Amino acid sequence: MKLTIKKQLTNNVLEVEIDERDDKEALAKATVFMQKDVCGLCKSDDITWESNKGQNEKGSFTYIKRRCNKCNATSTLGSYKTGGFFWKAFEIYNPNPMAPIGTVQQKPIPGAEPPMTEY
Numbered sequence: 197m198k199l200t201i202k203k204q205l206t207n208n209v210l211e212v213e214i215d216e217r218d219d220k221e222a223l224a225k226a227t228v229f230m231q232k233d234v235c236g237l238c239k240s241d242d243i244t245w246e247s248n249k250g251q252n253e254k255g256s257f258t259y260i261k262r263r264c265n266k267c268n269a270t271s272t273l274g275s276y277k278t279g280g281f282f283w284k285a286f287e288i289y290n291p292n293p294m295a296p297i298g299t300v301q302q303k304p305i306p307g308a309e310p311p312m313t314e315y
């Protein structure tokens with residue numbers, strides 16, 4: 197099955213073509229682009245897609261994220277080992293979750309987050 201998805205992203209239209217022999221697999225791969233871009237924390241639909249690269253001892257990774265422009269929460273794109281993607285829940289990245297509330301937080305270092313979890 198061949199699928200073409202046109203997704204409106206801020207001022208751009210993302211056109212994705214999925215060509216997959218297995219119909220269900222094609223639909224599974226399409227779902228990530230069909231989800232509504234709404235922040236899971238503040239419900240804002242002011243969402244920007246962005247990417248950055250990170251590196252650890254296992255190699256370099258490309259992160260695709262949806263960032264909420266209202267509360268700054270991000271939802272990272274995860275990938276299945278068998279192919280296809282899924283969106284992780286929106287969360288506000290906290291580099292030091294053990295720090296007591298009210299202390300000065302370190303600025304997150306770009307790319308210092310753990311790599312995408314594969315399921």
Ligand SMILES: [Zn+2]
Nearest residue numbers: 235238264267
């Ligand atoms: Zn938000």
